[in-house]
Amino acid sequence: MRLPFLCFLLLLSLNSCIEILDDISFNADGSGKLNYTINLSSSKLKINSILALDSLDGQKVPDKEDIKDKIAAVITTLMNQDGISAVALTEDYENYVFKLSLSFRDINALMSGVEVALNSSNITSEESAIDSTWISWDGASLNRRIPDLNSFKFGKVKEEDEALVKSGKYTSISRFEYPVDSIENPFAVLSKNNKAVMLRGSLFDVLQDPSIMGNRISVKPPDY
Amino acid sequence: MIIFKKGILPLFLLVFSASYSQESENLIPTGASTVFSINNINLLHKISIDDLVAYDFMDELHQELFDGSTAGKTMKDAGIDFDQRLNIFYGKDRIYEVTGFSFGVSDKVALFEVFDDFEFSEHLSNGSERYNSLFNTLILKGTSAVLLRLQPTDEYLVQMTDSLNYYEWDTENLDGFNEYLDSQDEVFEEAVFEEVYIMSPSDSIALLYDATEREELIHSDKKSYWEIRDSIAYVLQFEGMNALIEDLIISENSLATIDERFRVQLDKDSEGIFFIDNSRNFSNQGGLWYFQTMYPIMNDDLKELYAENHMTGSLHLDSNEVYFDLTANYGDQLGAIYTEMNNNPLNKDFIKYIPDDAPAYFVYNVDLRKAYDKAYDILLPMLKDNKDNKMVMNLLAIQLLDKLVDKKALFGAYQGGIFGTFNGVQKVMTKQIEYQYDEDNFDYSEIETETEEDIPVFTLGFASERTDLCEMVLQDLSRLTSRIEKKEGYWLVKDAILESAPLYIVCNPKVLLISNDEQFITSHLTGYGKFKLSKKKIKKIKKAGVLYAKMDLGESLNQFPQAFLDSKQKKVLNNLKNNSGSIELSSKDSELSHTLYGLRYSFESTSSKANQFLDMINTLYILSK
Numbered sequence: 001m002r003l004p005f006l007c008f009l010l011l012l013s014l015n016s017c018i019e020i021l022d023d024i025s026f027n028a029d030g031s032g033k034l035n036y037t038i039n040l041s042s043s044k045l046k047i048n049s050i051l052a053l054d055s056l057d058g059q060k061v062p063d064k065e066d067i068k069d070k071i072a073a074v075i076t077t078l079m080n081q082d083g084i085s086a087v088a089l090t091e092d093y094e095n096y097v098f099k100l101s102l103s104f105r106d107i108n109a110l111m112s113g114v115e116v117a118l119n120s121s122n123i124t125s126e127e128s129a130i131d132s133t134w135i136s137w138d139g140a141s142l143n144r145r146i147p148d149l150n151s152f153k154f155g156k157v158k159e160e161d162e163a164l165v166k167s168g169k170y171t172s173i174s175r176f177e178y179p180v181d182s183i184e185n186p187f188a189v190l191s192k193n194n195k196a197v198m199l200r201g202s203l204f205d206v207l208q209d210p211s212i213m214g215n216r217i218s219v220k221p222p223d224y
Numbered sequence: 225m226i227i228f229k230k231g232i233l234p235l236f237l238l239v240f241s242a243s244y245s246q247e248s249e250n251l252i253p254t255g256a257s258t259v260f261s262i263n264n265i266n267l268l269h270k271i272s273i274d275d276l277v278a279y280d281f282m283d284e285l286h287q288e289l290f291d292g293s294t295a296g297k298t299m300k301d302a303g304i305d306f307d308q309r310l311n312i313f314y315g316k317d318r319i320y321e322v323t324g325f326s327f328g329v330s331d332k333v334a335l336f337e338v339f340d341d342f343e344f345s346e347h348l349s350n351g352s353e354r355y356n357s358l359f360n361t362l363i364l365k366g367t368s369a370v371l372l373r374l375q376p377t378d379e380y381l382v383q384m385t386d387s388l389n390y391y392e393w394d395t396e397n398l399d400g401f402n403e404y405l406d407s408q409d410e411v412f413e414e415a416v417f418e419e420v421y422i423m424s425p426s427d428s429i430a431l432l433y434d435a436t437e438r439e440e441l442i443h444s445d446k447k448s449y450w451e452i453r454d455s456i457a458y459v460l461q462f463e464g465m466n467a468l469i470e471d472l473i474i475s476e477n478s479l480a481t482i483d484e485r486f487r488v489q490l491d492k493d494s495e496g497i498f499f500i501d502n503s504r505n506f507s508n509q510g511g512l513w514y515f516q517t518m519y520p521i522m523n524d525d526l527k528e529l530y531a532e533n534h535m536t537g538s539l540h541l542d543s544n545e546v547y548f549d550l551t552a553n554y555g556d557q558l559g560a561i562y563t564e565m566n567n568n569p570l571n572k573d574f575i576k577y578i579p580d581d582a583p584a585y586f587v588y589n590v591d592l593r594k595a596y597d598k599a600y601d602i603l604l605p606m607l608k609d610n611k612d613n614k615m616v617m618n619l620l621a622i623q624l625l626d627k628l629v630d631k632k633a634l635f636g637a638y639q640g641g642i643f644g645t646f647n648g649v650q651k652v653m654t655k656q657i658e659y660q661y662d663e664d665n666f667d668y669s670e671i672e673t674e675t676e677e678d679i680p681v682f683t684l685g686f687a688s689e690r691t692d693l694c695e696m697v698l699q700d701l702s703r704l705t706s707r708i709e710k711k712e713g714y715w716l717v718k719d720a721i722l723e724s725a726p727l728y729i730v731c732n733p734k735v736l737l738i739s740n741d742e743q744f745i746t747s748h749l750t751g752y753g754k755f756k757l758s759k760k761k762i763k764k765i766k767k768a769g770v771l772y773a774k775m776d777l778g779e780s781l782n783q784f785p786q787a788f789l790d791s792k793q794k795k796v797l798n799n800l801k802n803n804s805g806s807i808e809l810s811s812k813d814s815e816l817s818h819t820l821y822g823l824r825y826s827f828e829s830t831s832s833k834a835n836q837f838l839d840m841i842n843t844l845y846i847l848s849k
Contacts, residue, residue, distance in 0.1 A: 041656040044656075048722035097657050191666045192665075195665065
């Protein structure tokens, strides 16, 4: 029951150097591919030191096997979701880099799959359930946010960790088959081929205000 | 007549007031096993209440105090009488955990401006006044007061709740319990309102059991496990607090009245005193759960051994130094074991491996062989009194092992003596993954870069005459894994520290060394030579008995990476972190009845003496809890 919380307690303790990278590609038919990477490699000394402890701040520290089991359960749930396919996970426990990739039939299948997987994993708090409509795509216009990380059960960043958390990064990439026409978020950057938009922020800022990673992107489909 | 008035009346008034006055030290419950008593609380005049409640020893109590009513107020503003002691206490038995503090009151109105969440509850039979807040109880007796917080222990609460066989209730037929508990809650709510005590928790629990038999109690509403647990906690707390008040306030049984050892401490001429009754702490140690459960008889026998075990101490405050003298008291039998174990000459092989500039180091000089022999002589007859099957078999096993095992080889390999040095923080290179983006399409590739991380650098040494055994083990293991490599004069274990930094093992003839200090390995493998501890420092260590430790606060605490500590250690570290100066712990030779320890805290801080004093009390409180 408490394992997810503990896993995320572990993450909180480490988010000084978390790098999160989400990368979504959209096809013309509404399907697409999601790559989600959590890179903790710059904190591996700290992770190993925490994993070596029995408990941290009064909570039992999960071992690697517990973490593997929990991740496997989330992946299994995702695999069983309608409209979700090619689910693959790469776990690198030497560098602590975790990569999830999956294909989705349409945006609703993606949102529903993610919601079910997260709810089944019990890592979101009951009071602030994860926003299930964080992305919309009509073939010409993408409106996306990122889930509010504060809705996960890892609470607020402690004051003494703030400086460290500021070095964490969140990168969000949206890719399209057609050239991008307009971008709403002034901090987003367009690739030279005009088909990808990148938005980067400090993890600390994202934790404080998830809306800074929100964006509305319009693309120019070809005239048939 | 005039002479009578002039001579007798003042004397009468003096005697009367002396006999009538209630001192705060008499309001410490008998169940307190750890007490800090600050004699010279004039020292604390200027301490703000907000600062005070921020200390861990106030943690259990401060929720209601720390609500704005204390803002900008000092202890003096709070109506506290500085001519009486401030006593902070903690105690835990199988059922309850009690925390609190007692103090003198000079201005009741000012007091309740700070303690503004407390509401008057009742006049007790001896005239004392009881005030309650959500979690705490405040009793005003004469010119003293005690703030009490009593809670059932988690272990007991779980045991009690589980004993109600909750899972069996989770059927239609057993819902009656919930109805019954509801009715009990109402009864107790009324009882609180009317301040009338209704029944003991054991009665309540017994009635709950009876309820299983009552068909008429079957209804549909269910209480969750947690609600039942809360109900039981409430009843236990209610009952416990009433019993505590009856004993402490009405019957006037306090730690000072029942424990001569504590009374002696109170008479000490020092800024503060310290009292820990280990005989009670011993049986409450969570770490002994397995032992207590599996070997209850042996545990009882060992309790005898610990019966006279208590620690007393006095705190003295100088201009820039807090000195704490501590006496660990024990009975003759334990004393006989300690004297054998502790009174040994300094292991000279340790000294050469401690650099003079080490920010922190300790030497613990024990002889386990001598302690084992003495313990065997003392414990065996004690345990042999028991004719329990399990105990007899255990004793037989112990005796056979004693005869069959080569004790000389065993205790030669691990003699017990140990030293450690903290040599600061060292940078180690660790690999990390970064992403490189192609600006054309934001495709990315992983690149491996190196980054610097801080790790604490230490050396541990173990007295051993058989380091050849370790050499043999490493030799064999190195054939199994490439992570272990033989080098010139030492063994290298790659990525041994947190899978990132190497560890070095040195099997010298008299001492086994384990270190992650590269400089030590490359330059001081046979000792620090002219860089070893100065003669003055060595003299101090020699003069100390079994234990000597020295820590430079600025260089060690502020450097030490906290990720390597558990929460209790972190608390202690953070408590002292902003201070500079040094802490020196030393002992004298153990005697049959006691061992003396001294802790000297020399500070060079801008904060006040009072803050330093409270910092030290807080550290001791965390460590002793």
